[in-house]
Every structure is written in C-alpha cells, then in structure tokens.
Amino acid sequence: MDPASSSLSSPSPPNPQLLFAMNRTESTFEEIPVIDIKDAWSTDPDARRKLADLIRDACVNVGFFYIQSHGIPGEVIERTVNAAKRYFALPERTKMELDIHKTSNFKGYTPLLGENTDLNGKGDLHEGFDLGWEPANEEADAPQYPREDGAMTGSNVWPQNMPGFREATLDYYHRALQVGKALFPLFALALDLPENFFDDKTTKPAAIMRLLHYPPQSPTSFETDPDGKQIGIGAHTDYECFTLLWQDQIGGLQVQNSEGKWIDAVPIPGTIVVNLGDQLARWTNDVFKSTLHRVINKTGAERYSIPLFFGTDYEVLLEPIPTCVSPEWPSKYEVITAGDYVKSRLAATYAHSLPIETE
Numbered sequence: 001m002d003p004a005s006s007s008l009s010s011p012s013p014p015n016p017q018l019l020f021a022m023n024r025t026e027s028t029f030e031e032i033p034v035i036d037i038k039d040a041w042s043t044d045p046d047a048r049r050k051l052a053d054l055i056r057d058a059c060v061n062v063g064f065f066y067i068q069s070h071g072i073p074g075e076v077i078e079r080t081v082n083a084a085k086r087y088f089a090l091p092e093r094t095k096m097e098l099d100i101h102k103t104s105n106f107k108g109y110t111p112l113l114g115e116n117t118d119l120n121g122k123g124d125l126h127e128g129f130d131l132g133w134e135p136a137n138e139e140a141d142a143p144q145y146p147r148e149d150g151a152m153t154g155s156n157v158w159p160q161n162m163p164g165f166r167e168a169t170l171d172y173y174h175r176a177l178q179v180g181k182a183l184f185p186l187f188a189l190a191l192d193l194p195e196n197f198f199d200d201k202t203t204k205p206a207a208i209m210r211l212l213h214y215p216p217q218s219p220t221s222f223e224t225d226p227d228g229k230q231i232g233i234g235a236h237t238d239y240e241c242f243t244l245l246w247q248d249q250i251g252g253l254q255v256q257n258s259e260g261k262w263i264d265a266v267p268i269p270g271t272i273v274v275n276l277g278d279q280l281a282r283w284t285n286d287v288f289k290s291t292l293h294r295v296i297n298k299t300g301a302e303r304y305s306i307p308l309f310f311g312t313d314y315e316v317l318l319e320p321i322p323t324c325v326s327p328e329w330p331s332k333y334e335v336i337t338a339g340d341y342v343k344s345r346l347a348a349t350y351a352h353s354l355p356i357e358t359e
C-alpha cells in the first residue's frame with residue numbers, strides 16, 4: 001500500500017515519531033534470536049545502526065536475545081563459576097552468616113526457598129549470593145566506596161576464608177559491566193534516541209550480580225507439589241533495564257510468549273542471554289518487552305548461572321520516552337525512581353523469608 005492510500009484509510013496517519021507505539025506485535029515468538037555484537041565496539045555508524053536494528057527487533061518482539069562476541073574470556077567465567085561452586089559447597093551455617101536479611105541493601109546469601117520470585121509460588125529452589133558494584137582492585141581513582149545510593153546504599157559482604165572468591169567474582173562483574181555499557185548506546189539507537197541518552201543515567205553502575213545454584217528438582221516433587229508452585233525460580237520479570245545472564249549447559253530456563261507458551265532458552269556455548277527488565281519496559285511504555293521467564297531444573301544435574309541486572313542510577317526517574325507514548329498508547333506507569341522500584345520489588349521477593357520479629 002502506498003503512503004497516500006494508507007493515510008486515506010487510517011483516521012490518524014502514522015507519525016514517524018510514534019513508530020514504536022505502532023510497531024507493537026503480539027510476541028508469539030517460538031525462538032530466541034542470536035545476535036553477534038562485535039559491532040557494539042565499532043565506530044562505523046552503518047554497522048552500529050544495523051546492530052541496533054537487530055536489537056530493536058528482539059526487544060519489540062521477544063524481550064530476550066543471546067549475544068555472541070561479548071568478549072568475556074572463558075577463563076574468567078570458569079574462575080567465577082568455580083568460586084560459586086566452592087561457596088555453595090560450604091556448610092549452610094557458614095553461608096547463613098551472610099544472610100541477605102542482615103543487610104539493608106540486599107547483599108549476601110539467600111538459602112533454598114529464601115526467595116519467592118513468583119508471589120503466587122511457594123519459594124524458589126535455588127540458593128544465591130548477591131553483590132553490587134565496588135571498585136576492582138586496580139581502580140585507584142574509583143569513586144568513594146561505599147557510595148551514597150539512595151534506597152540501595154550499602155556495601156558488599158564477602159565470605160571469610162575463601163581465597164580468590166572476591167577477586168574472581170569482581171573480575172567477572174567488571175567485565176560484564178563493560179558489555180552492559182556497550183549495549184546501552186545500542187538500546188538508545190534502537191529507540192531512535194541519541195546514542196548517549198543513557199550516559200547521564202548510568203554514571204555509577206546500579207548493577208546487582210548474583211551467583212545462583214539450582215539443585216536438581218526431585219522428580220517426585222511433582223507428587224508433593226502437583227501444581228508446580230515450587231520450581232528453580234518462579235515466573236517473573238526482571239526489575240532493572242536489562243540482564244546479562246550467563247548460564248551453564250544444563251538447561252531449564254524458559255521464556256513465555258504472549259500465547260502463554262513456555263519457550264526453552266536452550267544453552268548455547270559461548271553466548272550470554274540478554275533479557276530486558278521492567279525499567280526498560282517503563283522507559284518505553286511497554287514497547288520494549290520485559291518478558292516473563294522461569295527456571296525448572298528437571299535434568300538431575302546441578303545447575304549454575306550468573307545474572308547481572310543492569311539498571312539506571314537509583315535516583316533516576318523512570319519516565320516514558322516521548323516517542324513511545326501516543327493518544328492510542330498512553331503512558332501506563334506511575335513515574336518513580338529506579339531505586340525505589342528495584343527496592344520495592346526485592347522487598348516483595350524476600351518478604352516471605354523475613355525472620356519473625358519478636359519483642
């Protein structure tokens with residue numbers, strides 16, 4: 001159809017500014033795209049534009065994609081996974097010394113069933129260790145630590161007598177952060193915004209990283225839990241802008257399409273999964289999808305994964321980008337700060353495992 005006839009048949013002709021609101025799809029995807037991001041570091045504008053177009057497609061239709069050529073060396077990942085395995089093998093009592101409930105900024109250890117990510121669930125079958133930004137050892141000029149971070153102010157906590165644990169996890173953290181920093185300008189380009197749109201909103205990485213361990217889910221759990229309310233991680237969306245998720249080769253991650261069908265995010269060696277979170281959905285008024293996902297580990301093997309949730313600075317307001325709002329697609333979300341949003345979602349996730357207050 002030529003543009004003239006389309007504008008005749010349409011009461012409000014498409015405004016290029018509203019391209020995104022018009023471009024929404026029903027997300028009945030069956031596959032998760034794989035995107036080579038080597039051009040994220042290219043200075044060629046055409047190459048960057050092409051990559052941004054692929055990313056836009058994935059964001060509008062799926063909310064998930066795998067990235068290749070992310071640049072994090074295999075040895076760095078291996079060291080971090082080995083550190084996670086050593087940590088989770090410690091006695092429960094030792095791990096509980098760093099109980100996440102002892103900090104006000106959600107750092108430290110979460111035992112099995114300590115989280116209930118799907119608020120209709122009965123606790124998640126994984127244990128985790130959470131950390132946030134802190135300078136890598138060589139960053140002599142790093143801003144003061146711990147820094148003032150609004151609702152999430154506070155430092156990391158580290159296990160005693162675990163030589164190399166802190167170094168390995170922080171090394172991975174900082175490398176993953178570089179990947180995230182390279183992706184933000186592409187998300188901006190994908191939204192037809194200046195590439196530096198997120199620069200002043202991501203000045204002190206509000207990125208939480210988790211080491212996760214999913215013991216195999218007993219096949220008999222379907223007898224004790226017939227409605228499947230106790231799984232590796234209950235169905236949820238993530239809270240930040242996007243998540244960089246390294247997963248091992250065991251499998252179990254599933255992503256829901258708009259027909260309610262669970263699509264397997266099968267492990268692909270050498271890739272990292274990127275999924276959008278609620279902050280980007282809020283910025284884009286749901287034009288970019290924050291897609292429901294869950295993990296069920298029925299493989300009989302131990303599963304490990306490392307998500308890093310990359311948000312905007314905690315004091316930044318999550319305001320919809322004007323091109324993503326139109327009279328037909330009005331703004332859906334109340335405007336709040338990124339920190340208040342993340343903290344409220346974390347508080348709900350951990351609420352059921354709070355120690356009972358005694359006077």
Ligand SMILES: O=C(O)CCC(=O)C(=O)O
Binds near residue numbers: 233294306
């Ligand atoms: O372990 C995974 O594969 C997914 C983890 C996840 O969805 C999360 O921590 O938000």
Ligand SMILES: [Fe+2]
Binds near residue numbers: 236
């Ligand atoms: Fe998630």
